[in-house]
Amino acid sequence: MKQKNHILPIIILSQFACTSPWFAGNAIIDELTVKTGLGIEIMAYVLASVQLGFISGTLVFALFMIADRFSPSVVFMICAILAALCNLSLLSEHIGKWSLLLARFGTGFFLAGIYPVGMKIAADYYEKGLGKALGYLVGALVLGTAFPYLINGTAFGRNPDMVIKITTGFTIMGGLLMVVLVPNGPFRRPSTKLQLQSGPKLFKIVNFRKAAFGYFGHMWELYAFWAFTPLAIQTFNTLTGNTLEVFLWTGIIIMLGGISCALGGILSIRFGSYTVAFVALLASGFLCLVSPVLFSSYPVVFLGVWYVWGMAVTADSPQFSNLVASSAPAELKGTGLTLVNCIGFAITIGSIQLLSFLSNEISPEYIFMVLAIGPLFGVWQLSSRKTD
Template sequence: MKQNHFILPVIIISQFACTSLWFAGNAVIDDLILKTGLGTEIIGYVLSSVQIGFIIGTLVFALLMIADRYSPSKVFMTCAFLAAFCNAVLLAKDITNATLFLARLGTGFFLAGIYPVGMKIAADYYEQGLGKALGYLVGALVLGTAFPHLLQGLELSEEYTIVIKITSLLSIFGGASLFFLVPNGPYRKPSKVLQLRAGIALFRIPDFKKAAVGYFGHMWELYAFWAFIPFAIKTYNSIHNSQLPFSIWTFFIIALGGVSCAIGGHISLKLGSRKVATASLLLSGLLCITSPIFFNLPSSLFLIAFCLWGIFVASDSPQFSTLVANAVPLQLKGTALTLVNCIGFSISIISIQLLTYWLDVVDPSYIFTFLSIGPILGLLAMRKGGLNK
């Protein structure tokens, strides 16, 4: 359909614009440390507050079946506006630790009405080729996640507030664009009755359960890896007395994952989502295990290794979401995607906090090996037959 060619770019652009809020706090982490007086523990603190908010939000959205009972475009716009407001709270002159936590918590809560709802909207338009569509959509999420690091690295202003202002305005633009340009999809089948136990029942579907566990293994690694890329580059700089610009390279490493999500979506049309997801999870897991070696390499090889990791750590995400969406009834796709996101991001909080603790226990170059637990468990779940699509 001609409409579909127009719809997908709008969803992609809106998803990119709104999810730029996700790492806005992490991109300006050094400035926030100075402003609040917190130390390096703020790395886990700032990101985890977003993750906690997202978990609470997805839990509420899943239990109330928001994305399946109400117009997804309206939900998306409302949450985009509210998330932008929470993000803008960081512009306040006097910001306490509690204010910082609540602002990022609120941002995360309303992102629950953006990321999984965006995937739900795509599923309402693309019954066939959903892996390709979600490849572009999750790619937009990844680029949005990386974007604040680019803004900070370009040093557009001496004031870190430029990052917060731009990402807040982008979110408002993205929410409005999607609402006015993307009506309810042709394959949308709304749920008219609230089913509080629907989420629990989904885990009785074998293909859903396998895809979900694979996704959980992926999430154990993904956000912890992203959160600690700047730390890894700073560690390399201190070991080798080099001056690698960590903000710019963090952007490139994360952004490459956005490109790989789109490429993986095209490959899934021929090989299937299961094979793309499994291969990506295997390769990122191997990079986890061998990561201590990277810190002893010349800077060019160190950056190549992390760029490859950035590619494979993200490319399985849209394919796991595709497997999840294809495993459940039409009227529960939104709830299934939201629930899996909720659990997956809960797992990411655990890995981020444990990685933060791990910093004081082992040599910094070994901390990423801890993340290999997720890919290993995810691959074991995917081995148990089924999931042929």
């Protein structure tokens, strides 16, 4: 069935716009530190609260099969507006520790109706070539994640409020574009009743389980890598006497991951999602293990390898989503994607908190080695059974 040419670009644009609040709090961390009186621990708290909100949201969405029972475009739009309002609350002059964490929790909760639901919408339109479509879609998520850092690295970033205002406006725009221009897809198979046992049912499917476990290994590394890249650049500057701009280079490193998602999607057409995911996991796991030597290298070497790492750490994400979606029954694709996202993001809490603890106990250049646990586990899962 021939699709309208505007569908995928609109989904991509909406996904980019609506995921921009994800790291908005981290991009203005200095201002939030002043407002709340928190110390260096605020970085882990701010991101962990978003992740916890996302986990809670995906659990609710999966349990009640929201994306499979209701129009996913409408769900996407409603969640975009609510996430935007939570994001906007960061502008309050009287924001404290708990109101900050609640605002970030709310943002994460409603992002659960954006990221996995966006993938569900794509799956409703692309029965074939889903790996390529999801490559572009997750690439948009990664670009949205990098966007606040990129704003902060420009003249706009001199006013931290602009980061929040721009990301909030983008989120509302993305939600409206989705509901107006992307109707329910031709391959959508809505569920007519609630199936509370759908989660255990899905994990009994071998291919689904292997793809999910591989994704969990990938998630152990991904968000901790993103969250602590600013610390890595700061540590490199301290050890070598360089003055690399932290937020600008962090934004660029994360942004390159968006490009690698799209590239991985294209490569999946020829080599398959399994191969792309396997190679990306292997590469990022290797870089975890050798990361300490980068902190005594030249700036061009440090940034160059961190660029490659930033691409490898994300290239497998959409391919795991394709493997998950492809192995789930049509009427449970949305639930399967949401459930796997829920568990995957729960895992990120552990790795983020572990790196936060280790950064205070050992020299920061060694903390990234523990992230290798995830890719190695993912490679083991993919090696035990090919899921393409």
